[in-house]
Amino acid sequence: MRIAVLGGGPGGLYFAALVKQLDARHDITVWERNAADDTFGFGVVFSDETLGGIEHADIEVFQAMSREFARWDDIDVHRRRTTFTSGGHGFAAMSRKRLLAILQARCASLGVQVRFRTEAPDVAALAAGNDLVVAADGANSLTRMEYAATFRPNLERRRCKYIWLSTDLVFDAFKFYILDTPAGIMQVHGYPYSDRASTFILEMHEDVWRRAGFTEAPGLVPGQSDEASIQRIRDLCAEVLDGPSGGKHSLFANNSRWTTFTTIRCQTWRHENVVLLGDAAHTAHFSIGSGTKLAMEDALALAACLHEQDSMDGALAAYEAERRPVVASTQRAAQASLEWFENLGQYADQDPHQFAFNIMTRSRRVTYDNLRLRDPEFVAGMDEWFAAGQEDARAACPPMFQPFRIGRLELANRVIVSPMDMYSARDGVPGDFHLVHLGSKALGGAGLVMTEMVCVSPAGRITPGCTGIYTGGQEESWRRVVGFVHGKTRAKIGIQLGHSGRKGSTKLMWEGMDDPLPDGNWEVCGPSSIPYQAGSQTPRELSLAELDEIRGQFVAAARAAARAGFDLLELHCAHGYLLSSFLSPLTNRRTDRYGGSLAARLRYPLEVFDAIRAVWPEERPMTVRISATDWHPDGLDIDDTVEIARAFAEHGAAGIDVSTGQVVSDEKPAFGRSYQTPYADRVRNEIGTKYGIAVIAVGAISSYDDVNSIILAGRADLCALGRTHLYDPQWTLHAAAEQEYAGPGAVWPDPFAAGSRRPAAGRTDGPRPRLELIRAGMPRTAHARWRPEPVEQDDAP
Numbered sequence: 001m002r003i004a005v006l007g008g009g010p011g012g013l014y015f016a017a018l019v020k021q022l023d024a025r026h027d028i029t030v031w032e033r034n035a036a037d038d039t040f041g042f043g044v045v046f047s048d049e050t051l052g053g054i055e056h057a058d059i060e061v062f063q064a065m066s067r068e069f070a071r072w073d074d075i076d077v078h079r080r081r082t083t084f085t086s087g088g089h090g091f092a093a094m095s096r097k098r099l100l101a102i103l104q105a106r107c108a109s110l111g112v113q114v115r116f117r118t119e120a121p122d123v124a125a126l127a128a129g130n131d132l133v134v135a136a137d138g139a140n141s142l143t144r145m146e147y148a149a150t151f152r153p154n155l156e157r158r159r160c161k162y163i164w165l166s167t168d169l170v171f172d173a174f175k176f177y178i179l180d181t182p183a184g185i186m187q188v189h190g191y192p193y194s195d196r197a198s199t200f201i202l203e204m205h206e207d208v209w210r211r212a213g214f215t216e217a218p219g220l221v222p223g224q225s226d227e228a229s230i231q232r233i234r235d236l237c238a239e240v241l242d243g244p245s246g247g248k249h250s251l252f253a254n255n256s257r258w259t260t261f262t263t264i265r266c267q268t269w270r271h272e273n274v275v276l277l278g279d280a281a282h283t284a285h286f287s288i289g290s291g292t293k294l295a296m297e298d299a300l301a302l303a304a305c306l307h308e309q310d311s312m313d314g315a316l317a318a319y320e321a322e323r324r325p326v327v328a329s330t331q332r333a334a335q336a337s338l339e340w341f342e343n344l345g346q347y348a349d350q351d352p353h354q355f356a357f358n359i360m361t362r363s364r365r366v367t368y369d370n371l372r373l374r375d376p377e378f379v380a381g382m383d384e385w386f387a388a389g390q391e392d393a394r395a396a397c398p399p400m401f402q403p404f405r406i407g408r409l410e411l412a413n414r415v416i417v418s419p420m421d422m423y424s425a426r427d428g429v430p431g432d433f434h435l436v437h438l439g440s441k442a443l444g445g446a447g448l449v450m451t452e453m454v455c456v457s458p459a460g461r462i463t464p465g466c467t468g469i470y471t472g473g474q475e476e477s478w479r480r481v482v483g484f485v486h487g488k489t490r491a492k493i494g495i496q497l498g499h500s501g502r503k504g505s506t507k508l509m510w511e512g513m514d515d516p517l518p519d520g521n522w523e524v525c526g527p528s529s530i531p532y533q534a535g536s537q538t539p540r541e542l543s544l545a546e547l548d549e550i551r552g553q554f555v556a557a558a559r560a561a562a563r564a565g566f567d568l569l570e571l572h573c574a575h576g577y578l579l580s581s582f583l584s585p586l587t588n589r590r591t592d593r594y595g596g597s598l599a600a601r602l603r604y605p606l607e608v609f610d611a612i613r614a615v616w617p618e619e620r621p622m623t624v625r626i627s628a629t630d631w632h633p634d635g636l637d638i639d640d641t642v643e644i645a646r647a648f649a650e651h652g653a654a655g656i657d658v659s660t661g662q663v664v665s666d667e668k669p670a671f672g673r674s675y676q677t678p679y680a681d682r683v684r685n686e687i688g689t690k691y692g693i694a695v696i697a698v699g700a701i702s703s704y705d706d707v708n709s710i711i712l713a714g715r716a717d718l719c720a721l722g723r724t725h726l727y728d729p730q731w732t733l734h735a736a737a738e739q740e741y742a743g744p745g746a747v748w749p750d751p752f753a754a755g756s757r758r759p760a761a762g763r764t765d766g767p768r769p770r771l772e773l774i775r776a777g778m779p780r781t782a783h784a785r786w787r788p789e790p791v792e793q794d795d796a797p
């Protein structure tokens with residue numbers, strides 16, 4: 001094959017060497033505009049996992065790289081003169097210049113032609129004259145622009161400024177230095193890459209950068225560094241560079257200047273016989289150290305697919321199919337990490353312990369369990385710190401089992417069963433189904449169980465199957481549910497009150513969510529006459545008198561809920577239902593006092609809140625669920641949400657439950673693991689801690705590891721889990737069993753105690769359950785009553 005490779009960076013060179021190695025008959029030319037020894041940047045990082053792949057693909061390259069590596073295990077977080085060390089991370093770094101030299105030498109020895117100082121010819125001409133064109137021409141790829149109509153790239157310029165330098169201070173770990181400066185917080189990412197030097201990247205939000213008086217240096221020519229900025233950085237970072245040993249260290253530049261990171265994604269990486277590789281196809285923020293790794297892994301995959309597949313088309317398709325999910329996952333983690341750094345200012349006052357755990361778990365890929373495996377002492381120290389900070393300091397344990405107080409309501413742990421409409425009521429009356437559903441969730445160990453959205457009137461229902469609390473019969477049935485929860489479980493139970501607004505009069509979820517009923521529709525209403533989606537009923541704009549009437553329905557429902565004995569009341573101001581649709585500018589176009597500015601759009605939901613707060617028993621807390629973003633460019637975003645949360649906090653809310661979306665049908669949500677948590681995080685940092693109110697995270701939080709990570713990092717006080725509880729109603733008890741936790745944060749109901757451990761499979765552990773029961777504090781009489789069946793035993797306990 002004749003192959004043209006555009007770009008002699010790590011991706012292009014490694015690909016060329018691998019393909020030539022697999023079949024020496026290939027005729028491969030690499031075009032590189034720079035000289036062989038020109039390069040930007042300093043050190044590049046590899047994880048042990050990537051190195052494993054490189055070792056197997058080309059042992060010579062691997063061995064040459066290994067001779068260069070600076071290796072370390074620790075990540076040090078330096079915050080306010082305290083250092084936290086997390087071990088077990090296993091990284092290696094080397095100089096980018098040396099990496100390129102190794103790859104260049106390998107290409108030369110294999111017979112790959114590398115044309116340095118040569119601009120690549122026009123890509124269309126290359127494509128016509130070669131079997132394959134590999135565009136490894138970096139983040140500013142001309143190839144990507146040339147075929148933009150096919151690749152459909154998305155370039156997202158981010159909000160931090162950074163500069164890539166090096167220092168002769170040889171760090172002994174990966175370092176994060178978090179610096180408080182008069183302009184705001186800045187961070188240094190540092191790591192050693194040889195026995196003489198470390199990479200030193202200074203990064204900050206562009207607002208901090210501007211306040212600090214930095215500017216884009218005018219008139220810099222390629223190859224020239226921004227010396228004026230570097231001189232200032234030397235002074236700013238004196239506490240890092242001058243070191244405790246008293247030595248003064250220098251900063252070095254290499255074409256170093258302020259840069260803004262751009263996340264690049266492409267819809268496809270292939271155009272006929274042209275394929276994108278490395279930074280040309282995708283970028284991942286350097287804070288998770290993965291750009292070179294991704295480029296080299298791409299090279300590996302492409303070389304292997306070309307070798308394995310019979311056709312060029314098949315090979316390129318297989319390459320993209322193999323790499324795309326891996327890249328997407330890395331980009332998700334890198335994006336979470338870069339957004340975390342963009343919002344660093346919100347953690348200015350966070351305790352250094354929590355901050356250290358927070359920064360370690362910022363990408364959401366590294367978690368509580370993951371860190372515990374790597375360095376049990378680090379996590380044990382964090383657990384102890386967290387336990388000591390609780391109101392009635394408890395013994396250290398997984399953070400999810402620490403108690404919590406919303407207002408005056410004491411919860412046994414940090415888990416909430418999220419409100420979930422079951423669409424299973426007749427005439428709004430919760431029946432046996434609801435008793436069993438909510439009762440089993442309460443038996444399952446969660447600290448708080450929420451009802452579904454309970455509607456304040458027949459017209460306020462979403463579907464004919466929704467529950468209400470606007471009749472005596474409904475109230476009575478709810479009292480039965482509450483009575484069971486209070487009588488038989490340790491859980492607390494909250495009611496969520498809402499009105500469907502323009503999203504009402506629709507089919508049961510499994511018959512067609514948000515679709516109007518085939519017949520028997522009732523009229524829907526909203527702040528403005530804007531239907532939810534094509535085919536939806538057009539809502540009637542509510543008059544002032546009707547607003548008064550609905551407010552009154554909320555008040556009556558709250559009184560009934562109080563009589564039924566609920567411990568907590570949540571006002572549903574999310575997901576596009578009536579109160580939510582007052583908040584969003586997309587659904588509220590009113591010109592009276594309830595529409596217009598955010599303050600005006602907040603007015604009606606706040607009036608409803610105040611009216612309920614006035615009748616809801618003072619000692620029982622009220623929370624508010626909000627959609628923190630409409631996932632729409634013209635809708636509510638997190639800045640508005642902070643103000644909404646502030647308003648409710650000032651009106652007496654004891655907690656904010658932070659969900660997102662479902663307000664408009666043309667939303668574009670960015671789903672992913674714990675994807676709504678950054679919104680809770682911001683609300684907690686700006687409102688929760690300031691007003692002393694609880695913040696609840698929700699949304700695709702599915703593992704106890706995620707809950708522990710979120711709580712310990714301070715991203716939320718409580719986690720609400722929805723679908724996970726449908727999968728496993730005893731999720732909290734199972735989480736306790738799996739973490740070998742047997743304290744007050746998750747107590748098995750006495751009748752279930754016999755099942756308080758995972759059933760033995762294959763082998764049996766014989767009498768061991770008894771010991772666990774004793775540890776769990778089960779009364780002796782219960783032991784006497786419970787006798788394990790003798791089971792086949794292949795191992796002595």
Ligand SMILES: Cc1cc2nc3c(=O)[nH]c(=O)nc-3n(C[C@H](O)[C@H](O)[C@H](O)COP(=O)(O)OP(=O)(O)OC[C@H]3O[C@@H](n4cnc5c(N)ncnc54)[C@H](O)[C@@H]3O)c2cc1C
Nearest residue numbers: 007009010011032033045120137138278279291292293295
């Ligand atoms: C501040 C910073 C820190 C980073 N830290 C790390 C890190 O610690 N670890 C890590 O793994 N990655 C890191 N990266 C990312 C890393 O530098 C890139 O992701 C990686 O180099 C991508 O490799 P590549 O081969 O795809 O592209 P590049 O390395 O950008 O190579 C592209 C090459 O193509 C050449 N070229 C482009 N157009 C043409 C043309 N028309 N004709 C001829 N030649 C052309 C360029 O001169 C260049 O040499 C960092 C990046 C930045 C900005």
Ligand SMILES: Cc1cc2nc3c(=O)[nH]c(=O)nc-3n(C[C@H](O)[C@H](O)[C@H](O)COP(=O)(O)O)c2cc1C
Nearest residue numbers: 418419420421452453698699700701721722723724
């Ligand atoms: C079947 C079902 C019904 C739901 N009904 C409600 C509801 O009545 N009120 C509400 O605020 N959220 C409702 N939600 C949203 C959940 O409370 C939760 O926010 C969402 O499912 C995301 O959490 P999860 O990923 O843990 O499931 C519902 C979700 C499901 C799956």
